[in-house]
Amino acid sequence: MSRLERTFETLRRRGRPGLVTFTTAGDPDLERSAAILRALDRAGADVLEVGVPFSDPLADGPVIQRASERALRAGATLARVLDLVAAVRPDISAGIVLFSYANPIVRMGTTPFVERAASAGVDGVLVLDLPIEEADRFRDRTIEAGIDPIFLLSPTTTDARIRRAAELGRGFLYGISRLGVTGARDAIATGAEALVARIRSATDLPIALGFGISRPEHVAEVGRWADAAVVGSALIEVIARAAPDRVLDDVERYVRWLRGESGATAPSATMPATAGER
Amino acid sequence: MTVPDFGRRDPDERGYFGEYGGRFVPETLVAPVEELEQAYRQAREDPAFSADLEALLRHYVGRPTPVYEATRLRAALEAEAGPEGVARIFLKREDLAHTGAHKINNALGQALLAVRMGKRRVVAETGAGQHGVATATACALLGLDCEVYMGADDMRRQALNVYRMRLLGATVSQVDAGSRTLKDAINEAMRDWVTNVQDTYYLLGSVLGPHPYPLMVREFQSVIGREARTQMDELVGRMPDAVVACVGGGSNALGIFDGFVDDANVALIGVEAGGEALVAGRHAARFATGVAGVLQGTRSYLLQDLDGNIEPTHSVSAGLDYAAVGPEHAWLRDLGRARYASASDDEALAAFRLLARTEGILPALESAHAVSHACRVARELGRDRILVVNLSGRGDKDVDAIRARETVEG
Numbered sequence: 298m299s300r301l302e303r304t305f306e307t308l309r310r311r312g313r314p315g316l317v318t319f320t321t322a323g324d325p326d327l328e329r330s331a332a333i334l335r336a337l338d339r340a341g342a343d344v345l346e347v348g349v350p351f352s353d354p355l356a357d358g359p360v361i362q363r364a365s366e367r368a369l370r371a372g373a374t375l376a377r378v379l380d381l382v383a384a385v386r387p388d389i390s391a392g393i394v395l396f397s398y399a400n401p402i403v404r405m406g407t408t409p410f411v412e413r414a415a416s417a418g419v420d421g422v423l424v425l426d427l428p429i430e431e432a433d434r435f436r437d438r439t440i441e442a443g444i445d446p447i448f449l450l451s452p453t454t455t456d457a458r459i460r461r462a463a464e465l466g467r468g469f470l471y472g473i474s475r476l477g478v479t480g481a482r483d484a485i486a487t488g489a490e491a492l493v494a495r496i497r498s499a500t501d502l503p504i505a506l507g508f509g510i511s512r513p514e515h516v517a518e519v520g521r522w523a524d525a526a527v528v529g530s531a532l533i534e535v536i537a538r539a540a541p542d543r544v545l546d547d548v549e550r551y552v553r554w555l556r557g558e559s560g561a562t563a564p565s566a567t568m569p570a571t572a573g574e575r
Numbered sequence: 576m577t578v579p580d581f582g583r584r585d586p587d588e589r590g591y592f593g594e595y596g597g598r599f600v601p602e603t604l605v606a607p608v609e610e611l612e613q614a615y616r617q618a619r620e621d622p623a624f625s626a627d628l629e630a631l632l633r634h635y636v637g638r639p640t641p642v643y644e645a646t647r648l649r650a651a652l653e654a655e656a657g658p659e660g661v662a663r664i665f666l667k668r669e670d671l672a673h674t675g676a677h678k679i680n681n682a683l684g685q686a687l688l689a690v691r692m693g694k695r696r697v698v699a700e701t702g703a704g705q706h707g708v709a710t711a712t713a714c715a716l717l718g719l720d721c722e723v724y725m726g727a728d729d730m731r732r733q734a735l736n737v738y739r740m741r742l743l744g745a746t747v748s749q750v751d752a753g754s755r756t757l758k759d760a761i762n763e764a765m766r767d768w769v770t771n772v773q774d775t776y777y778l779l780g781s782v783l784g785p786h787p788y789p790l791m792v793r794e795f796q797s798v799i800g801r802e803a804r805t806q807m808d809e810l811v812g813r814m815p816d817a818v819v820a821c822v823g824g825g826s827n828a829l830g831i832f833d834g835f836v837d838d839a840n841v842a843l844i845g846v847e848a849g850g851e852a853l854v855a856g857r858h859a860a861r862f863a864t865g866v867a868g869v870l871q872g873t874r875s876y877l878l879q880d881l882d883g884n885i886e887p888t889h890s891v892s893a894g895l896d897y898a899a900v901g902p903e904h905a906w907l908r909d910l911g912r913a914r915y916a917s918a919s920d921d922e923a924l925a926a927f928r929l930l931a932r933t934e935g936i937l938p939a940l941e942s943a944h945a946v947s948h949a950c951r952v953a954r955e956l957g958r959d960r961i962l963v964v965n966l967s968g969r970g971d972k973d974v975d976a977i978r979a980r981e982t983v984e985g
Contacts, residue, residue: 404883
């Protein structure tokens with residue numbers, strides 16, 4: 298059983314919704330990015346999605362675009378992100394899922410990529426612009442290497458493709474709550490629950506739901522129907538707004554607040570829940 | 576090598592031309608591009624759709640555009656040529672199409688498709704502004720809402736076209752991300768599409784992006800090649816020895832190549848932007864230094880670094896200033912059916928001036944790249960040979976930029 302499968306099995310057994318975090322690797326730089334991943338784990342995040350920065354992040358809204366730009370300026374590349382994962386892996390109990398656009402992986406080559414990712418301790422890989430129709434060979438290689446291929450499902454995904462993704466995917470499925478690019482919103486999109494219901498009727502695979510989640514009440518709401526909620530852009534805003542010596546504290550406080558830990562409060566740098574931006 | 580049998584040259588079911596093309600889109604766009612493909616295939620088989628488009632091309636665009644023999648351009652080249660002489664040069668005058676470039680052929684085709692699909696809003700990207708103007712024009716004509724994304728640098732370089740689009744009722748949205756050129760405008764148009772996919776049609780301007788765009792745009796532009804073939808037959812009674820066209824994404828080139836691709840004896844030559852030098856960040860000649868990769872929905876040659884990030888590009892012409900090339904071009908090049916060269920900024924500017932003074936035609940700076948290389952090919956081919964250049968657009972939009980450059984250069 299893979300680490301991701303164990304994580305979600307434990308969550309289901311305890312009847313607790315999971316929290317999945319997304320940060321861009323190398324934002325604000327590789328060293329602090331490593332410390333942030335450790336802080337997220339300490340604060341109780343169940344799965345850490347680690348974004349590989351890319352020059353042309355066309356599925357992302359402004360917050361993650363800016364994070365990608367900062368990370369690229371700080372010298373983050375796919376190879377260095379894999380080194381980063383290898384460095385933090387021994388200190389982290391959460392599952393680690395690499396989030397990437399296709400081209401950095403294509404450039405490295407599928408075989409070298411999966412070998413390096415497996416030896417770095419990556420548990421799952423999601424490639425944003427590699428839909429199931431293009432993913433066959435890549436999916437087989439990742440499974441051979443012991444890495445779970447994660448597929449993304451959207452409100453526009455047909456039931457037939459949901460079934461196909463459920464057959465091909467491992468670990469969990471990533472549902473996006475609404476159309477559009479990544480980013481926080483005031484409220485969870487009304488179609489999100491319907492999407493989760495459609496996925497549930499096709500598979501027992503765990504479902505993490507993302508896009509637009511920034512507050513504990515969002516996490517709790519999503520947790521009523523999905524297995525986990527994904528917080529990305531709002532977390533990246535916390536990192537971007539924190540005073541340099543407060544970043545790790547703010548990240549920990551934010552995650553504990555999102556998880557509804559008793560006594561946890563929002564860090565001062567938390568953005569208000571406005572239409573900003575995964 | 577053996578010459579492959581091209582036939583209709585449609586990509587395979589998954590949208591691949593050989594190993595190039597495909598459909599590398601975020602999940603939300605999978606269903607919309609499938610819907611688009613289905614709608615396009617139905618429209619393609621529907622005589623009523625073709626009749627509507629043909630009527631617009633004839634009565635509104637002014638097709639067929641003429642083919643004109645540039646005898647004074649040739650004479651100027653002859654003056655410096657050796658005993659072998661210079662080939663006859665014919666210009667396919669897409670610059671005379673309504674709105675001043677070939678882009679209108681595709682914009683009208685897709686705008687009709689948008690109407691057929693019941694979409695009321697159109698988004699588009701533009702580099703030089705020609706596709707943006709063509710799209711704004713088609714939307715005005717068909718009563719569609721239109722939003723055009725354009726890089727901040729391109730808005731500065733092509734200020735006149737920005738104003739033209741606004742006059743036509745389009746919203747022009749400035750893109751400040753990345754290199755602030757065509758690539759970034761495409762990213763932003765795709766973000767808009769993915770957000771508003773239910774009522775919005777994405778009118779992509781070149782043979783790029785996920786399947787079916789490379790096929791569909793080529794088919795809407797293939798009218799150029801069909802006409803040119805007939806016209807050359809009428810004018811000289813034979814096929815040309817070479818066809819030359821500039822290649823940004825590559826839609827005007829595939830449009831004219833399409834008429835001749837089955838004739839193995841007609842050389843097909845694409846001309847990329849050589850920029851200032853063939854050094855990373857200073858050109859847009861994908862076939863000179865690029866490597867295959869995936870960008871904006873399709874697999875093709877890309878200017879990218881060792882880590883798979885897209886390199887900045889440069890060209891004096893905004894329409895050629897792009898890091899990827901249409902997948903069918905990559906396939907034609909690998910097969911050896913088409914070959915690709917580049918012309919530098921300075922060479923394109925020199926060709927612009929030469930054509931202006933010898934023929935009284937101001938070509939778009941994009942097309943000036945084709946003219947520049949065509950002059951080289953005409954010398955190589957020598958007397959008694961014939962070549963056709965696709966003069967893809969007119970240069971009025973570039974006059975300000977050229978004047979500004981002359982002021983700087985003194």
